[in-house]
Amino acid sequence: MKVPFHNVHFGATEVQAVMNALETNWLSPRGPAVAKMGMEWAEKIGMKYGLACSSGTGAIHLALTVAGVGRGDKVAVPTYTCSPTVFPVSYLGGVPVFVDCEFETYGMDPDALRQVLAGHDIKAAVSVHLYGAACQDQIVDICREAGVPLIEDACESDGALYRDLNGIVGSRGDFGTFSFRGDKVLTALGTGGVVTTNDEAAFELLQYYCDLGLHNTSAMGRYRDLPVVGYNYEISNAAAAFGRAQIERLPEIIELRRANADKWRACLDGGDAVQPMPDYPGHVYYQFPLMFDTGSDYRVLDRLGERLMERGVPFIPPFWPMHWQPPYESAESCVKTACPKAEAAGQSVLLFPCYPGLAGEQIEYMAQVCLEEAPTAAGTPA
Ligand SMILES: Cc1ncc(COP(=O)(O)O)c(C=O)c1O
Numbered sequence: 001m002k003v004p005f006h007n008v009h010f011g012a013t014e015v016q017a018v019m020n021a022l023e024t025n026w027l028s029p030r031g032p033a034v035a036k037m038g039m040e041w042a043e044k045i046g047m048k049y050g051l052a053c054s055s056g057t058g059a060i061h062l063a064l065t066v067a068g069v070g071r072g073d074k075v076a077v078p079t080y081t082c083s084p085t086v087f088p089v090s091y092l093g094g095v096p097v098f099v100d101c102e103f104e105t106y107g108m109d110p111d112a113l114r115q116v117l118a119g120h121d122i123k124a125a126v127s128v129h130l131y132g133a134a135c136q137d138q139i140v141d142i143c144r145e146a147g148v149p150l151i152e153d154a155c156e157s158d159g160a161l162y163r164d165l166n167g168i169v170g171s172r173g174d175f176g177t178f179s180f181r182g183d184k185v186l187t188a189l190g191t192g193g194v195v196t197t198n199d200e201a202a203f204e205l206l207q208y209y210c211d212l213g214l215h216n217t218s219a220m221g222r223y224r225d226l227p228v229v230g231y232n233y234e235i236s237n238a239a240a241a242f243g244r245a246q247i248e249r250l251p252e253i254i255e256l257r258r259a260n261a262d263k264w265r266a267c268l269d270g271g272d273a274v275q276p277m278p279d280y281p282g283h284v285y286y287q288f289p290l291m292f293d294t295g296s297d298y299r300v301l302d303r304l305g306e307r308l309m310e311r312g313v314p315f316i317p318p319f320w321p322m323h324w325q326p327p328y329e330s331a332e333s334c335v336k337t338a339c340p341k342a343e344a345a346g347q348s349v350l351l352f353p354c355y356p357g358l359a360g361e362q363i364e365y366m367a368q369v370c371l372e373e374a375p376t377a378a379g380t381p382a
Helices: 012-023 032-045 056-066 087-091 110-119 138-146 200-210 237-268 298-310 340-345 360-373
Strands: 049-053 074-078 095-099 122-128 150-153 175-179 193-197 274-276 288-292 349-352
Touching: 012 237, 032 049, 032 193, 032 237, 049 056, 049 200, 056 087, 056 122, 056 150, 056 175, 056 193, 056 200, 074 110, 087 095, 095 110, 110 122, 110 138, 122 138, 138 150, 193 200, 237 274, 237 288, 237 360, 288 298, 298 349, 298 360
Parallel strands: 074 095, 074 122, 122 150, 150 175
Antiparallel strands: 049 193, 175 193, 274 288, 288 349
């Protein structure tokens, strides 16, 4: 059996929304669907303001900029994450201070974050909600108590609930950042993002930075007195129209993903050599992570990966910790702390598909192969 790694879930509503946008002949700049998409997402998650932009990476870069991060500023970041959680700190000349993860959520470990905030002069923090789940809820309180602005990277967890089930992730920090890339829980015709805030002045600045400093200029004053060195993170009107239709579809998408996760769990029941991520009702299952007993040795994980590929089981590898990445080799580029859990996760987790449209037999097959090929303390299957 061959199982595709991804399949975008959309239908006639999204197609019609794009057609309508095309018929207006207004693709950019500043098409009407763009402002609507941002504000509709903000409303959905219970925040006051949302700005749609071209990617989740752009959303994080914009949020860090408006949070005032500049050259030499230290920013607490997870090391176990996708590069866009961290790279925008470096775009700004900031210094990432790496924080270890924990294994329940794969997000930042609250104790490790506390230590970093106590030991360094931290300008801002970026937390990450991975794989469709919320990180530990205390992360928000820890940052608030320390007076450190928090940017929540919810790019992998559009629509997930906090662990106390009280609200959607991205709505408790100073900024929420979301991805609408083609492989995410929601998409905006292949790429897109949203950054949210409750602060009106910050929202105003986000708009200037997103649009080359041009926001709110009068017709004739367009290129006079640009207030900031802005970027171009604009999303097209057609993409935003698609994104708005996806926002409407979120409950259906979550239901289908959660049903697939239930199926995965039922198929894995009783297999000790694979550990699924602990479930909770707010998980939206962007992916289905499994931790394997590799002895934290990436070569064992690589051999497993080869076997899975041979048998047509799609997966993606775990995050190689950011503090091990070449751009962070030099002492000036970052601050490293002990991150043993991130290093272990980076050598023992694989991510499997959980998208709407996966057939029950496909999940059964993937689970069966994972159980058969899983390395154990006694050794890798021959
Ligand atoms: C954890 C995380 N943060 C940020 C991003 C960036 O989102 P985008 O691809 O829309 O730039 C991604 C996805 O690529 C991600 O997985």
